[in-house]
Amino acid sequence: MEFTFLMFLAVGFILGAIRKWSEKTVKINEKLQTIGVIILLFLMGLSIGMNKNLIYKFSEMGLKAFIFAFLSVLFSVLLLILLSFNKRRKSE
Amino acid sequence: MKMSFTILGTVFLGILCGFFFVPESGKVIVDNLTPYALYILMVFVGFDLGHNRHVFKSIKKLGIKILLIPVAIVIGSLIGGYISGIIFNMATNESLAISAGLGWYSLSGILLKEMASAELGAIAFLTNVVRELIAFISIPILAKYFHEIVVLGPAGATSMDTTLPIISKYTRSEMIVISVLNGMILSMLVAPLVTFVYNLGV
Numbered sequence: 001m002e003f004t005f006l007m008f009l010a011v012g013f014i015l016g017a018i019r020k021w022s023e024k025t026v027k028i029n030e031k032l033q034t035i036g037v038i039i040l041l042f043l044m045g046l047s048i049g050m051n052k053n054l055i056y057k058f059s060e061m062g063l064k065a066f067i068f069a070f071l072s073v074l075f076s077v078l079l080l081i082l083l084s085f086n087k088r089r090k091s092e
Numbered sequence: 093m094k095m096s097f098t099i100l101g102t103v104f105l106g107i108l109c110g111f112f113f114v115p116e117s118g119k120v121i122v123d124n125l126t127p128y129a130l131y132i133l134m135v136f137v138g139f140d141l142g143h144n145r146h147v148f149k150s151i152k153k154l155g156i157k158i159l160l161i162p163v164a165i166v167i168g169s170l171i172g173g174y175i176s177g178i179i180f181n182m183a184t185n186e187s188l189a190i191s192a193g194l195g196w197y198s199l200s201g202i203l204l205k206e207m208a209s210a211e212l213g214a215i216a217f218l219t220n221v222v223r224e225l226i227a228f229i230s231i232p233i234l235a236k237y238f239h240e241i242v243v244l245g246p247a248g249a250t251s252m253d254t255t256l257p258i259i260s261k262y263t264r265s266e267m268i269v270i271s272v273l274n275g276m277i278l279s280m281l282v283a284p285l286v287t288f289v290y291n292l293g294v
Contacts, residue, residue: 004127004131005130005131005134005252005253006272008131008132008134008135008138009134009135009137009138009141009272010138011135011138012134012135012136012137012138012139012140012141012142013138013139013141013142014138014142015135015138015139015142016138016139016140016141016142016143016144016145017142017143017145018142021143026140026143029136029139029140029143030140030261032136033133033136033137033140033257033260033261034261036129036132036133036136036257037133037257037258037261038098038102039129040126040129040130040133040254040257041099041102041103041106041228042102042103042105042106042109043106043122043125043126043129044103044106044126044224044254045102045103045104045105045106045107045108045109045110046106046107046109046110046114046122047106047110047119047122047123047126048103048106048107048110048221049106049107049108049109049110049111049112049114050110050111050114050118050119050122051110052111054217054218054221055107055111057214057218058218061214061215061218062218062222064176064180064215064218064219065215065218065219065221065222066222067176067179067180068172068173068176068187068190068191068215068219068222069219069220069222069223069226070172070222070226071171071172071173071175071176071191072168072169072172072173072176072191072219072223072248073172073223073226073227073230073245073246074168074172075167075168075169075171075172075175076164076165076168076169076172076244076245076246076248077168077234077238077242077245077246078168079164079165079167079168079245080161080164080165080168080238080239080241080242080244080245081238081239081242082164083160083161083164083241084238084239084241084242085239
């Protein structure tokens with residue numbers, strides 16, 4: 001299941017590459033993406049909220065989970081910022 | 093900034109609706125609907141990429157350096173886990189294993205539930221859910237102030253599926269390919285990495 005999405009990505013790719021689309025079509029695709037993102041975020045929120053067990057656990061160990069997630073994100077971001085400086089210097 | 097609030101608001105509204113209004117029987121419907129919403133989005137993202145196929149050339153120029161992105165994310169995540177472990181006075185192998193989930197909550201949660209305990213599985217699950225939420229909120233902000241590759245930091249393994257549409261929206265089309273590649277590499281690494289660090293004698 002985890003890689004099924006690649007198939008859909010490929011379908012979209014072929015549709016996009018098959019001919020030269022008008023500016024208008026590209027704009028519509030952008031709009032659809034935005035609407036799709038909002039629907040996806042709402043659905044993900046729903047599935048978190050419906051999982052009562054998860055919500056109760058959150059009140060119990062939410063702080064721990066937040067610190068773990070936040071610090072992992074922070075150091076990943078810092079290393080990528082370093083990497084991006086390196087990239088910029090080489091491409092100049 | 094405005095978009096980050098929209099994202100946060102939408103997820104929060106979803107959580108509230110899910111908690112208060114959706115009956116137990118609705119769970120199956122939502123769980124089945126989410127992958128399809130994602131699949132349809134993937135078609136739009138793919139269309140974007142197909143329309144801008146010149147991006148493959150500029151990615152070729154970056155070459156092997158792209159592989160440094162997942163390496164940086166693995167190292168950064170493990171450092172974050174290590175420090176969190178010190179803060180909460182936990183065993184090092186357990187704290188490293190939590191952050192080795194790289195955002196893929198279902199897998200890291202199940203793995204650690206099986207290998208260790210229900211509690212560690214639950215923390216890993218929650219941590220990686222929170223990581224995904226942080227990614228949703230921070231990607232638009234990071235994309236504005238830093239080089240585009242930085243948005244992959246919070247996303248981790250999710251940069252090939254759930255966070256890909258957001259990354260695609262806030263960065264140039266080049267990033268779609270880099271995102272998918274990064275997400276695939278990290279996703280393949282999650283299971284071996286969690287198993288490895290949990291069994292480290294530290």
